[in-house]
Amino acid sequence: MCGIVGYIGKNEKKEVILNGLKELEYRGYDSAGMAIYDGVELRHFKAVGKLENLSSKMSDFTSAGAGVAIGHTRWATHGKPTEINAHPHLGEYSFVIHNGIIENYKELKTELEKAGVRFVSQTDTEVIVHLFEFYNKSASSPFEAYEKTISRLQGAYATLLITKAAPNVVFFAKNAAPMIIGQSGDEFYFASSDAPLIGLCDSAIYLDDGCYGFADTSGNLKIFDSDKKPFNKAPTALSKDKGYAQKGGYRFFMEKEIYEQSAVASECLMGRISGDEVCLDIDESVLESRDEVVLCACGTSYHAALTASYLLERLAKIRTKVEIASEFRYKSPFLNKNALFVVISQSGETADTLEALKIAKNAGLKSLAICNVDNSSIVRLADAVLLTRAGIEKGVASTKAFATQVLVLWLLALRLAKMRNTLSPSEFSSETEALRGIPAVLNFAPALQERIYRICKHYLHGHGFFFIGRDIFYPLALEGALKLKEISYLHAEGYPSGEMKHGPIALADSGLYTIALLPSTCLYDKAISNAQELAARDAFITAISPEPFELADDYIATSKHSHMMSEFFEMMVVLQLLALEISVRLGNDVDMPRNLAKSVTVE
Structure with missing residues (x-):
């Protein structure tokens, strides 16, 4: 989603802003711009497309000396991705940048138009300036x-104005x-994520x-x-590691993040399994006396939630519902106070998920956040938090974040199972043994990627793909x-494999x-039967299995395991x-696919 960077200081402001915006490219954007004021001249630059287009426009511009600067990468919501709609937006003598949506x-x-103000863009942001x-x-x-001005705004906003x-x-x-x-000395840095600040500041203030x-x-x-009272919040220490910003030869x-999954899985599990015990680093009072779990998420996180619904009901024997956050917000949900x-x-x-959390808290429910980013809005609001410890994920299409979400949810299911006494000691031991083995499962050889690259030439034409799986492999098919x-x-x-015959098989x-x-x-036998139904109708079958499938047109062999996870x-x-x-x-462009954003901070 849109990115914000601001700077007050004596350094070359153009470079500070461009470097900061580059750290936010992974969030997704379709235009970029910045405004710089040195106390004499107020200049601005905008460009559609990638940051290099903005940089090229500014190649002859310098901005050394004391002054202020603001920069923005925009993911279009109100109005098309054009230079006019790009931020910053100009008044007669001021500039503003903004993330979010001004609902009114x-x-x-x-x-303002009745007062004689002329608007030039299609955006909601322009009303601020x-x-x-x-x-x-x-x-x-x-x-x-x-x-x-701020008192009149309704909706979501993070905004800078010069x-x-x-x-x-x-x-x-x-x-x-x-x-x-x-802050570093007399210099100030502003950003919508801590990534642009790492290496420039030792600590930062996360605004409420x-x-x-x-x-x-x-x-x-x-x-x-x-309430217009002074806000005195202690700064939070920032990481000093910028290693995530390098592709490391990938x-x-x-691609790098797919290969990192073995290491981040180990990090995710560290300290959370001791022998046959699951040790969650939370105040477990939020788990006590619960008779239902409601999982709420969007996109890939929703698929992790669906996966968890199988684990929670199978292992902890607790009623589980899964909600799409954008729908939950508006359905007037019936909420069980013991959930x-x-x-x-x-x-x-994620805006929809954050608002869903607010609804649940206002209804008196205990809440747990599963998240990858400490100090984020959802983390600060929830009663308890389990961090996935995946590290910053720069590819827009989530990989290691999904893997660690599922691991944390599996841990949660096992902890609830222990508290509810729903597994025998041998069953619980089998689960923890499988959990400890996941980092090794995720440590694959490059030969697998080479095999997949070779067969992918078959899939560039045709009219579509069906991914099918049963049970816990259905949400994996969705993902x-x-x-x-x-x-x-x-x-x-x-699709669930068994649903193909109820309509989709017509394709x-x-x-x-x-x-x-x-x-x-x-x-296995049920899934094979469903694949045979499609093969009988001439569908091209790619089987992913430890067992060869004689009707498969392509076959990707996986290892034999004793545990489904x-x-x-x-x-x-x-x-x-x-x-x-x-x-x-x-x-x-694998890392920055069209139309998508990494952090979706609007509805």
């Missing part, structure tokens, strides 16, 4: 005008979208919803909370289809590619590599 922008726009300048005509100070009316000042505000402030304020070139920083971040409400998000800023859609732009669907012919998940540990994780890697290599053959 039409009302504000109509009000015009509203500020409207109030500044009568306010006692620019900061008072900014306060009035203006000739207050030279060398950056005004900022945050509500339901992330905003972080770092409703916070706003200003910073200036004299080293002053004033932050106020939603062609793509996604544990679990939200799952890679970024911790495999999503990975392929995200980066190849080919049509793909995931079966030689141009339909079926990716059949055929694990030996889970309903070991097969699950090995097949997960195969599906990730399949999507990657098909995308490579099609010549697509």
Whole structure:
């Protein structure tokens, strides 16, 4: 999703902003821009497409000396991806950048137009800068005008504003979208994620919803909370490791992150399994006396939630519901006060999931967040948190985040099983043994990728893909289809294998590619029967299985395992590599697929 970077200081501001925005490229964007003010001249630059287009436009521009700068990468919501709609947006003497959505922008726009203000873009963001300048005509100070402006905004926003009316000042505000402030001496850095701040600051302040304020070139920083009282929050230490920003010899971040899964799985499990005991690093009072689990998420995280629903009901014998966060928000859900409400998000800023969490908390439910980003909005709001410890994931199509989400949810299912006494000692021991073996399962040889690359030449034509699986391999089929859609732009669907005959099999012919998940540990005979039904209708069958399938047109052999989750994780890697290599053959940008964003901070 959109990225924000701001800077106050004496360094070359163009480079500070461009370097910061590069750290946010993984979030997805379609245009970029920046505004720079040195106390004399207010300049701005915008470009559609990648950051190099913006950099080229600014090649002859320098901005050394004390001053302020703001930069933005935009993922289009209101209005097409054009230079006019790109941020920053200009008033008569001010610039603003903004993440989120101003829900009452039409009302504000109509009000301003009646006052003679002319709008040039299709965006909701433009109302902020015009509203500020409207109030500044009568306010006692620019900061008072900014306060009035922020008080009128409804919805989600993280915003920075610079203006000739207050030279060398950056005004900022945050509500339901992330905003972080770092300081190094008299220099200030602003960002929508901590990634641009690493290496520049030792610590940062993570603003709460409703916070706003200003910073200036004299080293002053004033932050106020939603009640207009001083906000005194201790800074949080930042990581000093920028290793995630390097591809390490891999062609793509996604490829690197697929190979990293063995290591991050070990990190995810570290300290959480002791002998045959599962030790969750949370206050377990949130788990006590629960008679239901509600899992709520979007996209890939939703598929992890579906996977967990099988584990929770099978192992912990607890009623489990799975909700799509964007639907949950508006369905007037009936909530059981004894339910544990679990939200799952890679970024911790997913707008729909965050709002769902707020609904559950307002209804009095205990909440647990499963997240990859510490200090994110969801992490700060939930009653308890299990971090997935996957490290920053820069590929837009999630891989290692999904793997670690499933691992954490499996741990949760086992801890609940122990608390509810639903597994025998031998059954529990079998589960923990399988868990400890997952890092080894995820440690695959490059020969697997080479094999998949060779067979991918078969899949560049045709009219679509069906990914099919049964039981816990059904949500894996959904995830495999999503990975392929995200980066190849080919049509793909995931289905429960047994559902094909209830309609979808009408599409079966030689141009339909079926990716059949055929694990030996889970309903193998049933899954084979479903694959045979498709083969009988001339569908092209790719079998992923430890057992050869005589009707398969392509066969990707997996290892024999005694536990279905070991097969699950090995097949997960195969599906990730399949999507990657098909995308490579099609010549697509694997890490930054079109139209997508990494951190979805709007509805």
